[in-house]
Amino acid sequence: MSISTSAPRKLRRSAFFSFFFASVLAVGGVVLSTAAVRAEDTHEVEISIKDHKFDPPKLTLPVGKPIKILVKNLDATPEEFESYELGFEKIIPGNSSATIRVKPLKPGTYMFFGEFHQDTALGHVVVE
Ligand SMILES: [Cu+2]
Numbered sequence: 171m172s173i174s175t176s177a178p179r180k181l182r183r184s185a186f187f188s189f190f191f192a193s194v195l196a197v198g199g200v201v202l203s204t205a206a207v208r209a210e211d212t213h214e215v216e217i218s219i220k221d222h223k224f225d226p227p228k229l230t231l232p233v234g235k236p237i238k239i240l241v242k243n244l245d246a247t248p249e250e251f252e253s254y255e256l257g258f259e260k261i262i263p264g265n266s267s268a269t270i271r272v273k274p275l276k277p278g279t280y281m282f283f284g285e286f287h288q289d290t291a292l293g294h295v296v297v298e
Contacts, residue, residue, distance in 0.1 A: 212236045219251075219262070220244040222287035229295045237272040249291060253282035256295065 213235045218225045222245060231237055241251050243262040251270065252259040262268045275297045284291025 212238050214238045214240065216240045216242065217293070218242045218244050219249050219284060219291065222249070222284065222290045224282075224284070224291060224293040227293040229293070231275065231295055231297050233277050233297055234274045236274055239270040239272065240267060241270060242267040248286065250285035251282065252285045253280060253295075255280040256282060259285075 213232050215229055215231065215237070217229060217239060219241065229239075241260075241262055243249050243264060243266055246264040248261055248263045250259060250261045251268070256272050256275075258270050258272065260268050260270060275295075277297050280295040280297065282293050282295065
């Protein structure tokens with residue numbers, strides 16, 4: 171009696187766990203592939219700060235793609251990388267770097283600057 175009732179119960183349980191783990195794997199796979207597509211779609215650029223100037227002072231970026239900017243401050247003093255139009259502001263200590271993420275952009279020209287040296291640290295982004 172006890173054998174005949176416990177066997178189907180075990181079967182049902184193992185069927186449930188198979189379904190559960192298959193679902194977890196399926197959802198995990200979708201999440202991973204979505205993240206991979208996003209990473210692939212991101213446009214990455216580099217810019218340096220040297221002698222309180224941007225190099226290059228002009229960045230050309232694609233329309234409608236997430237942007238990742240790696241900013242290297244090669245000066246010994248800190249700089250604040252900032253843009254009202256692109257919506258970021260980040261202090262980068264001397265001799266270090268930072269990553270700025272910008273949402274997909276519409277075509278146009280966007281100014282950026284180094285707030286601590288606004289007389290020389292000026293640049294712009296052209297999105298086309
Ligand atoms: Cu600021």
